Amino acid sequence: MMLWMLLMVCVFSSVNSISLKASEEQRKIVTVGFTESTNFLERKENDEMSGLAYDYLQKISYYTDWEYRYVNGEWNVITEKFYNGEIDVLPGLSKTPEREEKALFSDYPMGTESYYIYVHADDPLAPTREGSLRGVTIGVNENTLQQGMLERWNKEGGFAADIRYYPGNRSRMAAFDANETVATVSTDFSFKPEMNMVPIALAGGGGLLSCGCEKRKDLLDDLNRAQGAITSIEPGFTKELLEKYYKGNAVSRLLSREEDTLVKRNPRIRIGNYDNYMPFSGTDKDGKTQGILTDLVDQMLKQLRLEKRVSPIYRAYGSTKEMIAALKRDDIDVSRV
Numbered sequence: 301m302m303l304w305m306l307l308m309v310c311v312f313s314s315v316n317s318i319s320l321k322a323s324e325e326q327r328k329i330v331t332v333g334f335t336e337s338t339n340f341l342e343r344k345e346n347d348e349m350s351g352l353a354y355d356y357l358q359k360i361s362y363y364t365d366w367e368y369r370y371v372n373g374e375w376n377v378i379t380e381k382f383y384n385g386e387i388d389v390l391p392g393l394s395k396t397p398e399r400e401e402k403a404l405f406s407d408y409p410m411g412t413e414s415y416y417i418y419v420h421a422d423d424p425l426a427p428t429r430e431g432s433l434r435g436v437t438i439g440v441n442e443n444t445l446q447q448g449m450l451e452r453w454n455k456e457g458g459f460a461a462d463i464r465y466y467p468g469n470r471s472r473m474a475a476f477d478a479n480e481t482v483a484t485v486s487t488d489f490s491f492k493p494e495m496n497m498v499p500i501a502l503a504g505g506g507g508l509l510s511c512g513c514e515k516r517k518d519l520l521d522d523l524n525r526a527q528g529a530i531t532s533i534e535p536g537f538t539k540e541l542l543e544k545y546y547k548g549n550a551v552s553r554l555l556s557r558e559e560d561t562l563v564k565r566n567p568r569i570r571i572g573n574y575d576n577y578m579p580f581s582g583t584d585k586d587g588k589t590q591g592i593l594t595d596l597v598d599q600m601l602k603q604l605r606l607e608k609r610v611s612p613i614y615r616a617y618g619s620t621k622e623m624i625a626a627l628k629r630d631d632i633d634v635s636r637v
Contacts, residue, residue, distance in 0.1 A: 327365055328364070328365070328518075328519070328522070329366075329369060330366045330367065330369070330519060331370075331386070331387045331388045331389070332368050332369070332371065332387070332388070332389050332390070333371055333373075333382050333387045333391070334370040334371060334378070335372075335373065335374065335378050335392075335469060336469060336470060337351070337353075337469055338495070339351055340352050340353050340392060341353040341354055341391065343372075349370070351545065352541045352542070352545045353410070356410055356538070356541060359526075359530060359534075360526045360527070360530075362526075363525070363529050363530070364522045364525075364526050366519075366522070371386075373468075374467040374468030374470065375443070375467060375468035376442065376443055376467040376468060377468075378390065379393070379443060382403070383402045383403065388516050388519055389519065390403075391410065392410075393405075394413075394445040404517060406523045406524055407524045407527065408527035408528065408531055412505060413487045413488060414487065414504070414505040415445075415446040415485055415486070415502070415503040415504050415505060416485070416487075416500075416501065416502055416503065417430070417433060417438060417450070417453075417484070417499065417500060417501040417502075417503055418476075418483060418484050418486055418497040418498060418499050418500070419483045419497070419498060420476075420498075421496045421497060421498045425482070425500065426498050426500065429501070430457070430459075430501035433459055433461060433482075433483060433500070433501060434458075434459045435459070435460050435462070436461055436462070436483055437462040437480070437481045437482050438450065438454075438461045438462070438485065439463075439464050439465075439472045439475050439476055439481035439483070439484040440464070440466070441465075441466055441467070441468060441472055441485075442465035442466065442467065445504075446485050446486075446487075446504070447465070449503045450463060450485050450504075464480075464481055469486075472484055483500075484497075563609055563610060566633075567609060567610055567611060568612075569610055569612050569613065569633050569634065570615060570631070570633045570634075571593075571597065571614050571615070571632065571633070572615050572617055572626055572631075572632040572634065572635030573589060573591075573593055573614055573615070573616055573617070574617065574619075575616035575617060575618055576618070577591075578590075580592050580593055581594070581616075589616060594612075597612050615631070615632055623635040
């Protein structure tokens with residue numbers, strides 16, 4: 301009896317071993333182009349990877365059982381390898397007619413992005429608008445969608461900007477940080493508040509997609525099936541990633557010169573609100589305004605970096621009619637109606 305049980309264990313072990321080996325052999329090894337991009341695809345000091353594209357690819361692998369091999373390099377090098385078939389998947393490559401001749405794009409976009417022209421937050425140009433960019437040096441990644449958009453923006457607007465081209469994010473940002481360029485073009489995703497950058501002009505926008513090269517159409521089929529499943533089963537997944545990595549990255553937190561002058565002349569803002577409309581607004585026993593309204597105003601001032609320059613003054617009213625009358629008398633500047 302013991303011998304029979306021992307033989308059964310051995311047989312089961314052999315079957316499990318063969319099954320596991322077959323599963324490993326069937327698992328596809330997928331090479332992924334990796335260009336360092338803030339919030340999108342990053343490698344930390346401990347070699348841990350993060351970013352929207354990384355999380356998205358991990359979700360894809362849940363449905364496809366892909367095993368990834370990341371290939372790091374500047375954008376120009378990575379895209380060339382991709383078109384040559386040395387890399388299977390390249391996240392973040394926007395779809396264009398020219399690129400469709402070289403690669404197969406997935407049916408579902410990861411999202412959309414906009415390309416802005418940024419300057420340093422402490423640059424005198426920061427409070428201005430795009431007209432001040434005439435004749436300045438602007439850095440952009442070459443052989444990218446934003447290159448074409450910047451060139452079109454420059455030509456159609458007659459800005460006569462000196463456009464300088466870089467092979468990838470690292471060299472472009474190094475030139476910007478060293479003040480070799482006055483401005484730089486980047487997405488609305490790829491920056492953090494602490495990077496001391498503010499956008500002052502929109503160059504354009506486009507789709508943000510994953511794609512598989514022509515030599516691996518099987519991967520494209522897998523990718524489309526996985527993205528279809530994500531769209532139907534977890535329709536809010538991409539939105540959750542955007543919230544995770546780009547929360548608080550408002551496109552512009554800097555006031556124009558006209559707005560700045562207005563703030564200097566009016567350091568107080570008088571806000572009308574209902575005195576008994578909780579949880580939105582109300583008055584406590586000490587006569588102080590409370591509720592969601594005050595939290596929203598505080599957050600707005602903080603995001604615009606005005607918390608030390610502007611003081612909100614709340615004035616409570618019992619009805620909409622009273623607040624409208626107060627607005628007409630210029631007793632308040634804005635009201636919650």
